[in-house]
Amino acid sequence: MLGTGLIKGMAETARNFVGSYFEADRLTTVQYPEERVPVKEAARSFPFLVFDGEDPEKGLRCVACQICEKECPPQCILIVKDTAKKPDFVGKMQFQPKIFDIDLSVCMSCQICVEVCPFEAIKMDVDFEMSRFDRFEGLLIHKRELSKSNGHFQKIHPTDAAAVDANLAAEKAKAEAKAAAEAGAKAKAAATAAAATIAAGAGAAAGTPATKPGIALPAAPAVPTSKPPTSPALPLTMPGQPTTAPAAISFVS
């Protein structure tokens, strides 16, 4: 019968119209600036630089390797290396960026910089309210503003951050174990000149190249050959566990 579909449709819209005044859960939208939908964990907007500890200069993980600058498809990153070096989280001396700029107007939020970074130094933020008053200089985000703490990373992407922290902790434990083994070998060599060849063999065994950071390590960290001097190797931790964050941050300080 002609017209029944129209009447059914109009009944449906009338139900919506009346229902929206009485059932609050019908309204699917929120009043944006006052109310907000919680950000999804997988959300990404714009890259930021992670730093450990309190000081964004000292704790910056970036070593100015410029891989992200080269890989960036729209070429929105500018890195200038500093001549001075600074120790990284395991204490090794590394380069640091003097200038690290990302052009907000060019960045396409593809996350490739994050994928290629071997140092877990650049991650994606979830902040989307980045409008600026200045169209040219204002859209060029400098290192100072890009640097955000590891705590912020843990807050916005808890699962990712926990995995990264576990990796870095394992890395650090391994490096410390290696350092301890080397120190032990040196001590042995100094003590007995006769056993120098054996000590050298042990040192070579302990000196196998460390797994690159950023690649997932096996669940069980390398068992140290001798007792480590400071903290023991941390096992893989679950997100949100309070022991992880301070431990990861305290590595630097």
Added chain:
Amino acid sequence: MIELADQFFVLSKQQILLLMPVAAQPLASVLLSIIPIIGVFATLFALTTVLERKGLGRIQNRLGPNRVGPFGFLQPLADGIKSLTKEDVVPFRTDGVLHFLAPVLVMVAALLAYSVLPLGRNMVALDLDAGVLFFFAVGASTELAVFMAGWSSRNKYAMLGAMRAIAQMISYEIPLILSTVGVLMTAGTLSTTGIVEAQSGYSGLLPNWYVLTPWGFAGFFLFLIAATAEANRSPFDLPEGESEIVAGYFTEYSGFKFAMFFFGEYLGLFAANALAITLFLGGWNSPLAILDWVPSYVWFFAKLMGLIGLSIWVRGTTPRMRSDQLMNFAWKFMLPMSLVNVLAAGLWRFTGHGFLGWFVCGSLVAGSYCWLGVELSTKNSLKKRVYRFAT
């Protein structure tokens, strides 16, 4: 007291005119009729835009505009300021004069139609003997404005939109006018005030409105459908199908000219609704005898708001029609229905207004509705497309 409230605007106009010098009275009388009409309907337009946006929002389970002013009711003010301050972009190759005149003509045609609409008892700007004819004559010139806009823009989308609009408006003009023929036959006059007066009085509890007769009921809905198509509103908004032809005939209009098209379109809608009230819903008459004390213009505007609400509701419900569906509906359903309706109105005159009249006219209208509906929905169902020229 009741009489004073009802005739308040008429009497106050007379009092103001008496204060004028005799030489200035004709001009002042014209202005005193025109300015309130423009003011009232411009305000109604502003109110309707915000009500429509809020209503559509609620229909889609949203809140709609609620930022500007209390409950968002000052939103049209912000929209108006915005469209006034926007740059008026006129493309280089347009036909300048036509491009400028098209939105003006839309407004003029829509406003002229108000001159014959009785807004209350004795409240009509121009009481023509051929008022209904004048209304349709003026309303048809909207088509000219639409085609002027499409042609002068030198834009293929504007041109296509204008051609669609012309095809649609001409097709729906016929059932629009034919659906009023029954009223004109029964009332025996073309004057709008005469038609309203023919519907005054009550038989039993019910008023003598033409919508409460079988042919009037069918005619009312035929008129509303055709008026919706004339006003280019959903589901007949093909001329501005933004998914196909950008924005139709006002693609190349911006700023205040665009706002004038918008304004003209809504004025046309109000005018068509007001004529539907005049012809079928008893104009300014009250629906119940005990409510006769309410001023006549209140009834008129209450009915107008009701019909505007209905058109917002329909707009929120229906999707856009396809071009062939639109044409099939006009020529294969609306036109035969309105012709049958004229016949039913004639039979109603001779069968008396009792049970026999209801049976004969009602079964004629309902039977042809069912038959045409079945024909339309089965014969024209979507079949596999056959390509004759492309292989």
